[in-house]
Amino acid sequence: MKLPKIRELLEAIKALIVGPYTSKFPYKPHIPHPNFRGQPIYNPDKCVGCLACEEVCPSEAIGHEDITDDSEPRRLMIHYTDTCIFCGSCEAACIADNEGIKQSNDWELSFFDRKEAQETIEKELQLCEICGEVIACKDHLKWISEKIGELAYSSPSLYFSRLKSLGIIDENIISAVRDSGRSDRVKILCARCRRETTLTTR
Amino acid sequence: MTREEILNDLKERFKNDIIDLLDKSPKRVYIEIKPESLVKVATYIFKDLEARFNTASGVDARTHIEIIYHFSIEYLNVLISLRVKLDRKNPAIDSLAQVFKGANWIEREMYELLGIDFRGHPDLRRLLLADAWPEGVYPLRSDYKEWDKKAIRDRGV
Amino acid sequence: MPKSVIPIGPYHPLQEEPEFFTLTVDGETVVDIDVQVGYNHRGIEKLSERRTFDQSTFVIERICGICSTSHPFAYTRAVEDIIPVEVPERAKYIRTIIAEGERIHSHLLWLGLAGHFLGYNTLYMWVWKLREEILDVMEILSGNRNNYAMFKPGGVRRDIKSEDIPLVIKKIDSIVPTLDRLKKAILDDPVLHARLKGIGILTREDAIDYGALGPTSRASGVAKDVRKDAPYGAYDKVEWDMIVTETGDVFEKVIVRVLEVYESIKIMKTCLLNLPEGEIDLNIKDIPPGEGIGSAEAPRGETFHYVRSDGTNRPARHKVRAPTFMNLPTFKVTVIGETISDATIILAAIDPCYCCTERMAVRNTKGKKIYHGQDLIRLSQEKTEHIKRKMGIK
Known part of the structure; x- marks a missing residue:
């Protein structure tokens, strides 16, 4: 019975020196590994507004809205961050060399109002x-x-x-x-x- | 017994019960049998061939209802699927739950999702669906229509 | 003597099936048990029929948060069985690596919670810290700590970068010494022996009859493992042993899981070191009409998928059979005859989910007292204390 206790003690001493494994998130920003797949972000310069990402999105987190009654007809590409599952299908399907929408390292998604949970870019529309x-x-x-x-x-x-x-x-x-x-x-x-x-x- | 021997043995032993035997690939064999001989064939495969009962898949194929019982024979690396075709109007078949207990739950599931009656099942009641789900509405039937008008439909649903 | 009925549940949202147990007890002993499931029925099979073959992978992945790789693994194998095709060698290795990483973290998660139920909270914290290391590895390899989104019919979505491999191997190696100490701590501890040995026994015959799967059946001496019986991925290309023990009590289930973690580490390391070069994806465009069956060994047992295609880009029927579906009914034989304080750990031993235990409500029909999940865990922990006192351990 002494042996397990000594092992636990060793582990405890080690933990005292090394400190907790978790990051001190709210006080210090947590930076994930560069490989982390976070929230996809549109690149307005590269995106061509083809809607391929909307087509493949498994959770219907990408939508669009065409505004045509204006003097400047334009298409709003909408990414709903609340339903997004960060799968990366949009990036994989993007026709603009996979650069129109790209997964970032961003993972902080908290919001107070669900209506805020979207990002939009505007693309000029040809009628x-x-x-x-x-x-x-x-x-x-x-x-x-x-x-x-x-x-x-x-x-x-x-x-x-x-x-x-x-x-x-x-x-x-x-x-x-x-x-x-x-x-x-x-x-x-x-x-x-x-x-x-x-x-x-x- | 080797794979060939088992298949020939099955063919010989149940020649009046087997409608069709499809040797799809080295690992997959599909055998279509008459619904009334299911218990006989399944018992032989489970008890004598020492197969493991994986599960059963109920499919509404529009013209009929199919149940596919999957058995895997580990020492040969073969998966035998017994297929039975049932009448769509009044699907009913003998229960396997008396033969091996592993079939109990999956039959309850098919009973509520596809409306198949399992004769001789010890405890045929709902497994998954909510208590408020109406009788006679089977969600996995191809003609299923949504009945709950109050259900919340959001983006992505 | 009047019998009491104890309801446990219904919420059990981590596994595929949240459950509601009705324990009928006679004094301390459980005499009957009934299980009611379906509280978290999300209609995934129906949902999958409305998604394309590619999109279904993500729906399937979210059946279970812990074994989020085994379902896509079985599903993609079923779709590949329809065509039929063999995925490229490199994709097979990557799939195996992800699946084994998942097994390690799932088993460690279970081990920690089992410790918590027994009042061995040191073990709980210790193991979960160890598990963080594996979750970090998974983040490096796949980009996420869970729901890895790596699988697609015909290959994998994401390649493993060669520059990440040394760091990953270093991290995997670093958990082995701690795991060694952990294993010895479990094997040496007389209290754990007293609590876990000889309870919740699932006999070999019952395991076969119920079709029990995974560690639950392997602890009962049923040497069945899809990875060995019907090798898929890279499991036939690496050397590893199937862990089988005899008696089938809770202690053996712990042992099987701990030893399987070692095997998984071995498989993962071998695959990472021998990762072949080449394509990772076949770019499948069309799925012909037909039917396919796929299975994969999840941490809890065999996951089984049956997919039927009618030639369109959506599955016509998709049947999902999760391992717990077969393991859960074995409670009928394992819990009956045991005491209530042992019921928690026996129910936990097949590795269902644990969120439920927070919401367990125990009601004694004769008395007025209402217990909750916390009280059940406390009952279990008090028993451990009691055993410790009896053995003269402070």
Whole structure:
């Protein structure tokens, strides 16, 4: 019986010298290991607003809201931090080289009101120039046209958005083209309107 | 006995009971049997072949209800699945709980989730569902509709 | 003599099934026990049918917080059985490492709580400190202390960085000396012997009849372990021993778990040192129609998953059988005939969850007194004190 007690005593003395294993969290910030998977954070410069992350999220912690009745149509990408399970599926599915949304080391998520538990970024939205339907985010169209290279010239919507983003064309040039007839073909259109303009001859 | 011998033995011994024998892979064998011969075949596999009863999976396959009884024979590394197909209108089958106690709970579970009646079960009552759950509503049936209109539906649910 | 009924439960939220026990006691002795489960039934099987094969992994992972790897392990094996494919070698090793780390921390968690129930709080704190080390290892390897999110059908999501391996091995090695001392402390302690030996015996026949699994059955001499019988992952590539003991009482269950921690450390170290190079993921795109069965040895026993696919991207049926589902009914044979103060440790011996014990309510129908979980633990601890006094130990 003496032997176990001596072992316990040794352990106790060791613990006295080394101190407790736990970190003194509220008084000192706790820094996790760099490998720690914490809360995902959007990178507004890299994110293209394609909604791939929303599609794969197993806990539906990512949502979006399209604001189109404004002068500046935009898409709000919303990450609900309260339902997020930090699985990293969003990062793995991100089309922008997995950099549009990235898991950080952040783990302090406490809040008083559940409505605060969300983070949003805004992305500029491209609307159809005829019907006003949402096509995609401007950055997304740019990303596609860069991705498919010269094939982008097969789709006016794609190459116009690309040329616009490069600053090569502006509204003056487009309106000049418009006056020379068939102006509906030189517009950024949604798939349905594109089909209609191609099929109908005026 | 080797794996081949056991399969041939089963085929021979229960040739009137086996409808189909699918040798899917070295580790997986699916045997479809007549529902009325389940106790006979399962007892033989459990007692004589010294298999371990893993569990049973009830599946609503829309046209019929299937129960798949999984037995693993450890010394051969084979998993035998006995499949029975039951009538969807009135699913009922003999209970295995008298043969080995491990089947007691899983039959209670299938009874409440799929509405299968196990004849001769010693203690056939609800296992998992709440007491307020209405009678005759079976959540794992393919035609299950949510009945609780007051249930809170939040984002992510 | 009038019999009293003692209700225990119902909340037991750590394991898959929270339980409500009704103990019928005659004086001190338990004469009958009934178990009622389902208080934490979350409809995971139904939920899984609404998620894609990939997303289901995360739902499945949250069935249990402690053995959060064994469920995805069995599930991914079931999905791979549908196709069928073999995952890359490196993925197999990584899966094994994560599964074994989980086993170590789960067994240590159990050991600490068992100590707490017996009034051996030194053991409780000691073991849980040791467990922190393993949780840190898991954080380094997978990025989280629990719910590792490493598994996906066809491989693993995250690679183990080679620069992390030396630190991880150092940390694993550092727990061995403490574990040695711990093992000796348990084996030497006459009080633990007096409290645990010969109680809650599960005989070999009962273990087979009930289909008991994992350490619960191995302590009863049933040498069944999925890792040995149907090797998966890298278990057939490393050397390790299955721990089997004979009598099946609570003490043997403690011994099995402590020795299994050593085996797990051995497996984990071998896998980390021999981690093969190569791909970690097969990038499975489509799951064909069919059915698949997968099983994995969780810390508590075999986890069993049956998945049926109809060719869409969602499972048509997903059956989950957790080990406690088979282990729990064995209470019927282990608790009956024992005293109430032993009931806590016997109920704990199959390693269900412990949150419940905080909410146990003991009601003596004849008297007026109402006990709570704390009182039950106190009863158990008082018995230990009593034994100590009898043995002349202060």
